[in-house]
Amino acid sequence: MTEKLSDTARKSLIDPLVANGWTVDAEADRIAKTYEFADFTEAFAFMTRAALWAEKWNHHPDWSNSYNRVTISLTTHDVGGLSSLDAKLARKMDQIRED
Numbered sequence: 001m002t003e004k005l006s007d008t009a010r011k012s013l014i015d016p017l018v019a020n021g022w023t024v025d026a027e028a029d030r031i032a033k034t035y036e037f038a039d040f041t042e043a044f045a046f047m048t049r050a051a052l053w054a055e056k057w058n059h060h061p062d063w064s065n066s067y068n069r070v071t072i073s074l075t076t077h078d079v080g081g082l083s084s085l086d087a088k089l090a091r092k093m094d095q096i097r098e099d
């Protein structure tokens, strides 16, 4: 069952993401990050890989792409805020980015 993160869970799940460049929009209860790649091909390859995980986990990013940049915003629409799924997808995106 997906639920909004508790204050304790935010400390353990969201704080490490913030240390890794994610920002928190407290009002919208979202996390965001922009990745910059060498070119469009690299950016789109990242999106393709991330999209497969998003579909596998049935948890989808709000994102946009402009040439070599991918701007990502994560929240859980079903609960109206951050859930553990957002942290899980953010960690996966950081991992894909480093591959």
Ligand SMILES: C[C@H](O)[C@H](O)[C@H]1CNC2=NC(N)=NC(=O)C2=N1
Pocket: 058, 059, 060, 061, 075, 076, 077, 078, 079
């Ligand atoms: C019906 C479907 O399972 C839901 O709408 C899923 C799909 N992907 C989703 N993605 C995100 N980010 N939040 C959701 O609440 C969500 N819900």
